[in-house]
Amino acid sequence: MKQRIHVSVVLSVVVLLITACAAPPAAAPTAAPQGSGTTVLRVGTGDSGEGLTPHQQIIQNFEDQNKDLLVQLEPVAGRDYYARLLTQLAAKAAPDVMQIGDDAVPSFVKKGAFVSLDDCLKQGGVDLSIYLPGLLQPGQVNGKQYLLPKDYSTLAVYYNKKLFDAAGVPYPKEGWTWNDLLDVAQRLTKDTNNDGQPDQWGIQLPATWTTGFEYWVAAAGGRLISQDGKSFVGYMDSPETIRAVQFYADLYNKYKVAPPPADLAQFGGGNSEFDNGQAAMRLFGRWPQSGIKKNPNIDLGVVAPPQDKVRANVLFWGGFGVATTAKATEAACKFLSYYTGEQAAKVWKDWALPAVKSVAESSGLTKDPIEGVWIGELNHLVPRAYTFTPYWNETADPALRKALETVLLDPKADVAAALRQAAQDAQRALDEQLAKTK
């Protein structure tokens, strides 16, 4: 008798375990169980921390207006976001509305992760004419719109007026050139205690940040990949690219106006000189700006990046699209158009640059001496390299990064040779990818 009890208890535990494992893992609910007619929408984002506040606020507003829809935000922080999204997609349990970054768009769309927004557009509600210039292209593949803009940044040069005033150097102005940059940076680099090491630097640069580096290549009149997306050789090692890399490396190693990178594993090199009031300028995106504005060491000014042969800038972009696995497509469309529309932009604008033109204008941001610079840069965009090939990230990006590491870490490195090597490595990887897809 006793033994029988044992067996039955264990048996029931086992059955429980098996059924628990057999249940669908993500339990993706598209409809609430009560039959109340409520549809649940899942939204995936890679934002975290404070960045989630506007999401929650907009979702709240949306739910207040749409009592039959329940929106569930699923944030995954950091580098794990795409990995998570991909496994969810493979398991057909992905969020209905997903946020991804610019360079992930071609590969996600190519693999059929997002629905084309044609149907959404027909359904009404989505209006493509409301956005600032240049903000729709990153969400397009082969002329079709798949994602709509959430936020974005261009590149610009932050400068600390305090250091400029102290040195009696006039503030940089739009239309300045690479030579001007070097000149200003040299005048602001100072060794105050004469130990042979600068205590104040001219400009803090973003180290081996490859996507940001596209600006330098474009400004020198070059490009990193051929128009047909098949060649790196002849582009990554062109005289223009060599000039860009040489100038960039010289700022670090020859003229020593840029503080050496502090941590290459960190986005932008991990330097803190600009924040500490020890660097007069900083080339970067808008992301750290709210912190910089509050920084007592800094009296902030922002200016367009300098030009060389070409007045160029590049766009960094995040957007939302509807997953092909979404069941309630109509509701997802409705939410998407709200999330990327005018009402939501009024919330986004307090956290990032708003994508909707009318909101940017009515809030005075386009005329603002700082925000106006970031937004105005949208008129000088050159297409990013990833728009020419879906394989940028696994082919050219590591090769370019390695070339930048080589020339930044070794002052004696031969720039042309490093880029030739990079172009060949990238080309070999790309040819392999192209051969595989045949």
Added chain:
Amino acid sequence: MTAIIAMPRLSPSRRREELTFYLFISPWLIGLVLFTLGPMLISLLVSFTEWDLLSDPAWIGTENYRRMLADPLFWQALKVTATYTAVYVPCELIGGLALALLVRPKLRGIRVFRTIFYLPSVLAGVAFVVVWIWLLNPRGGLVNLLLAQVGITGPRWLLDPNWTLVSLLLMSFWGWGRAMVIYLAGLQSIPGEFYEASAIDGAGGWRQLRHITLPLLTPTIFFNLILSIISTFQTFTSAFIATDGGPLDSTLFFVLYIYRKAFQFRDMGYAAALAWVLFGVVLLLTVLVFRTQRSWVYYGGERSE
């Protein structure tokens, strides 16, 4: 689950006992099959395919394994991992033993020291890697500030490809506590009479260590060696957090490369093939070490067979 296990003809009571046995181990058995053996088998299949997670996998035979031979990063990852293992494993074996001998005497308060030395191994890896990143900062970092005090210009640690592995090695020494605890357990099992007898015969501390402690500790050393080889080949956290494989691929550990191929570049087939190669390498090394067991590991005074 249990029904498919073939059972010999047994009396009803024995049979019930057998059934109970399997039922009791079944949670573990199911876990093993579902979460370890199953995925392993699937990964073996995946390694013969081209799969980006989003579209269906396509069978490409041994192509992934052939591609590896021509992949410079594969060789680099293997080189980095092997170099690191070759240096780290002896360090941990000797260092862990030294720590264990140090905290072995039953003195008042010795437990406090044991705890202190063991503590880092239970801390989250990420936390102390982050602390080490600060310590190793080439300018403001504590390590270089201390070196400057004695007139040495410290290297650029995590930024200099020649020093990155050394930096990671420095960080990993926090982990010696794990080996220490196992050694301590091994030391406890050595009978005190051996030391008393040898002391009467006039053996000093060094001779006792050489002729009593070490020989009797060989099973523990052997165990630590195997564990250490396996876990070092799987080094990931420090490289992922501190250097992301760079600069110039100088810290591209094998598991980091697998992760990158799988989740950054979505090349699941290739990543699975890499994982199986790693499995093969570790298995081979383990078998080799097991082979040497006979010549140097003693169990209860007799050589093991």
